[in-house]
Amino acid sequence: MDGEVPTRLGSIAPGAPFSPDNTRSDVVLQRAQLMRHVEQLDHAILELSMEPSSALALGALSTQRDLLQDELEALPLKQLAAATLPFNIDVGMFPVDTLRKPFINDWRQPRSGGRRHQGTxxxxxxxVPLRAIEDSTIDRVGVSSLGGRSVHLTGASGTHYYYAHMDExxxxxxxxxxxxxxVGTVGDSGNARGAPHLHIQIDPNxxxxxTNPYFLLNALYGERETEPQIVDGPPNSGR
Ligand SMILES: [Zn+2]
Known part of the structure; x- marks a missing residue:
């Protein structure tokens, strides 16, 4: 447990490229560290569970892991969002109907042709259904070689959202x-052939x-209901 266990939180790992804008909040760092520790413990628990007579050690590790997980879940997500976002969204929906956390901080990771990843x-x-994060207007619907079928939206907060690789x-x-x-559905159009996903970019201005969408997505993901919320009438009427 000396921090050398590989982590899936690629861009948060020491030495990885990281935008200074995203390091300014203590609560964000605290969350990243907790997530990394939980992940390392999960890893250790998995390995230990394959060895005979490891019940005692396993119990101790599991207790430690659960405590960290509790601490992680107690972090104030609203505050986290407010601290990390350069803008405020009063009501935000995670844009993809999914139950397991399906993204990492892959901002500025290298891509083909010397490009850097501009989104998440x-x-x-x-x-799978793709949804508007906030009340939005559709600015553009189009097709391009890289992004495939894509949509540009402007939210009520003024944020520009770009959804790419859509199917319908x-x-x-x-x-x-x-x-x-x-908004549409997840696909593999453009240069995502065979790997369906939503590529999302945001500019709060x-x-x-x-700007790195990771922290917005993280906050939205944490605030979601456990079941995807299907909106088929006027939602959020008390707002
Ligand atoms: Zn992408």
Whole structure:
């Protein structure tokens, strides 16, 4: 347990490229460290469980892991979102219907042709519904070689969202959506062939000065109900 266990939180690991904008909040770092420790313990528990007569050690590790997990879940997610986002979204929906956390901080990871990743990849099965994160207007619906079938949205907060690699569109230009309403479905169009996922980019200022969407997604994911919320009438009427 000296921190050398590989972690899936790629960009948070020491030495990995990391935007200074994303390190400013203590609660974010605290959360990242807790997540890493829980993950390391999961790893150790898995390995130990394959050895005979390890019940005592396993029990101790499991207790330690559960305590950390409790601490992680007690972190104030609203505060986390407010501390890490350069903007405020009052009501936010996680954009993909999925129950298991399907993304990591892959901001600025190297991509083909010397490019750097400009967003976050949210892994999902083909055909899974994609939803508006907040009340939004559809600015553009189009097709390109890299992004495939893609949609540009502007949210009520002024944030520009770009969804790429979609399969089907549920919107046309000029449509207005409430948070949680259907934008389309997950696909593998563009350069994602065989690996269906949502590639999402955001600019809180409404332009194309892309910002790491990871912390927004993380906050939205943490605040989700355990079951995906299907919106088919006017939602959030008390807001
Ligand atoms: Zn991507």
């Amino acid at each position: 990849d949210v892994l999902a099965h083909w055909g 569109f549920a919107v046309v230009e000029g449509d207005t959506l409430l948070a949680g309403e259907l 409404g332009g194309s000065d892309w």
